[in-house]
Amino acid sequence: MQSVVILRKHISDIRQETGETSLKTNRNIELDSLETFSRRKKTMTAAATTQTAVTETAQKHSEGIVARTIEEQTAKLPSDIFLWGALGSIGVSLYFELNGETQKSAFVSRWVSPFLLLGVYNKLVKLMGSDRVNK
Secondary structure (H helix, E strand, O other), X not given: OHHHHHHHHHHHHHHHHHOOOOHHHHHHHHHHHHHHHHHHHHHHHHHHHHHHHHHHHHHHOOOOHHHHXXXXXXXXXXXXXXXXXXXXXXXXXXXXXXXXXXXXXXXXXXXXXXXXXHHHHHHHHHHHOOOOOOO
C-alpha cells in the first residue's frame, strides 16, 4: 500500500514538472510509471532470491571448528616463513647431495613443494578468508 502512495506521489510530481493536464498524457505517465515500478520490483525480488540462495549454499558448505581454528592460527604466520622454509630445504638438499648423501638429499628435496603450497594456502586465507558464513 505504501508503494502505491509513493507511486502516486511520483506521478503527481511528473505532472507538475511537465505541466500536462490532459487525461491522455496523465494516463500514459501513470502506465509508464507502473511499468517502471513493476520492473524494479521484479529486479529487486530476483536479487533478493539470488542472495538468499548464495547464503543457503554458504551455510551448507561452511567450515568446521577444526578447519576454522587451523586457518585462524596459520593466518597469524607471515607468508615469508614458508618461502624461507622452501629455500632452506633446497639448500639443505644441495648440501646433502654435494656430500654424497643422496637419500637424505632426496628426502629433504621433497619438502620444497609442501612449503610452497602451505605459503599459497596461507596467503589465500589471509586475503580471502576461509568461510563466507563465519566472518
